[in-house]
Amino acid sequence: MRRRASLVLLSLAVFLAAMAPTLRWYAFPRLAKIPPNQYQEVVLEARPATLLDYGTLKAREVEKITIIQTLKGNVEESKRIERDTDRDVVVWDTLSYVTGPDGRMVSKIPERYVFDAHSQDPVNVPGEMVDGDPVEREGIEYKWPFLTEKRDYLYFDAQTRTSAPIHYVGTRTFRGLEVYYYEQTVPWTEVPMPKTMPVEGITPEVIAGMGLSRWYTTKRMFWVEPVTGAPVNGEEIHKEELRGAKALTGTDTVTVFDGHVKMREDYIADTVELVSANRTTVLLLVSRLPWTFALLAPALLALALWLEARSRRPAPAAAPGKAPEAVTPPV
Numbered sequence: 001m002r003r004r005a006s007l008v009l010l011s012l013a014v015f016l017a018a019m020a021p022t023l024r025w026y027a028f029p030r031l032a033k034i035p036p037n038q039y040q041e042v043v044l045e046a047r048p049a050t051l052l053d054y055g056t057l058k059a060r061e062v063e064k065i066t067i068i069q070t071l072k073g074n075v076e077e078s079k080r081i082e083r084d085t086d087r088d089v090v091v092w093d094t095l096s097y098v099t100g101p102d103g104r105m106v107s108k109i110p111e112r113y114v115f116d117a118h119s120q121d122p123v124n125v126p127g128e129m130v131d132g133d134p135v136e137r138e139g140i141e142y143k144w145p146f147l148t149e150k151r152d153y154l155y156f157d158a159q160t161r162t163s164a165p166i167h168y169v170g171t172r173t174f175r176g177l178e179v180y181y182y183e184q185t186v187p188w189t190e191v192p193m194p195k196t197m198p199v200e201g202i203t204p205e206v207i208a209g210m211g212l213s214r215w216y217t218t219k220r221m222f223w224v225e226p227v228t229g230a231p232v233n234g235e236e237i238h239k240e241e242l243r244g245a246k247a248l249t250g251t252d253t254v255t256v257f258d259g260h261v262k263m264r265e266d267y268i269a270d271t272v273e274l275v276s277a278n279r280t281t282v283l284l285l286v287s288r289l290p291w292t293f294a295l296l297a298p299a300l301l302a303l304a305l306w307l308e309a310r311s312r313r314p315a316p317a318a319a320p321g322k323a324p325e326a327v328t329p330p331v
Contacts, residue, residue: 006311009304017297020290028285032146033117034090036078040071042267046238046259051100054199057248059255065106067261068097071142074112081114081125088117092142096158100198106257107194111158113141120145120229122156130158131195138163144229146282148180155184159191159216166220174223174232175272177279184220191216211244214256227282230275233268236261 049065052058074091081089092113098106109131114123122128122137129135139154155166166184173179193204193214207214216239223233240256263271 006304006307009300009307013297013300013304016293016300020293020297023285023293024287024290028282029118031285032282033088034115034120034143036073036075036090036117038071038073038090038092042069042071042271043067043264044069044234044261045264046261049257049259050255051106052242052254052256054197054202057242057245057254059258062101064101065257065259065261066099068095068099070095070097077114077127081123085123085125087123089123090115090117094142104198105196106198108196109158109194113137115140118146130161131192133161133192135161143231144224144226146227146229147286148224148226148229150180153182155220157184157186159218160186160189161191166222172223175268177225177232177272177276179223179232180226182222182224186216186218186220188215188217190214207242210248212242212248213244215241215243225275225279227279227286228275230271230278232272232275233263235263 044067046065046067048061048063050059051062051065053060071092071094074093077091078089081091092111092115094111094113095108096111097108100106111130112128114125114128115121116123120140120143122139122141124136126134128137137156139156141156141158144153150168150171152165152167154163156163164184164186166182169181169183171178172181190213193207195204197203218239219237221235222231224231237260239258242254242256243252245254246252
């Protein structure tokens, strides 16, 4: 019985010893992936903000500007691209929809972002775009990789259509979560006008015909949960100008937008809750189960060897004493 138990424990120890690295190095890259059908909505606000009135070409202070960012996984496109690239791909169709204090549209910029489901590396394919302009991304956008490191990353800026480092600043605590804090400053750069304008008849071509050009700068801040690579908070100190306006307004520059954009509180709470749940799942694959299996395996092996040694130990000898007397059978 002891020998049978030792064989069972030995088999279990070998199984756990094999599963520990398998979970970390084989299962984790294959199971920790962004789902292709993900849908997410985030609302950000700037309170107060400065906004351009395109009818008068004068900037005015408003109570708030609202930015609604929607992200929708395009399953059909991801399947099509996967057939051509032989890798797990996610396609996000996103929209940044900006409204003024009266709820009217200020601008809307669509994007298509294609990336590897596990590593978040961009996958450059036809159809990748920002506001209808074809782009080839370098670096990350929206999300950091699983198991984010304490280092700088290349981050894609949709306004300039270029990538630049976003810098790791330090480790902080945000709503009970340990997070990595990142910052990126985009210097003043000339950028395209949005193709959809808030005033009928005002188009990027009309703006260019007036001799005006759009310039932009921002300080971008993210609080990233490192296990999942998901930002739990994001802010931007965002400024836009029209330059070359002296003949129209008397000044060379006119403010288009100026404000400190922050995630709305209810969306922060929902994001922290979702990321916390996903963090537990990823930790099971990457550390908790592998370490548990790695510690249990030698313990079970030691127990199996102990039971095997006991099963091989000879039975104790009889106590020394007088030899039994011979019995003479009856005749």
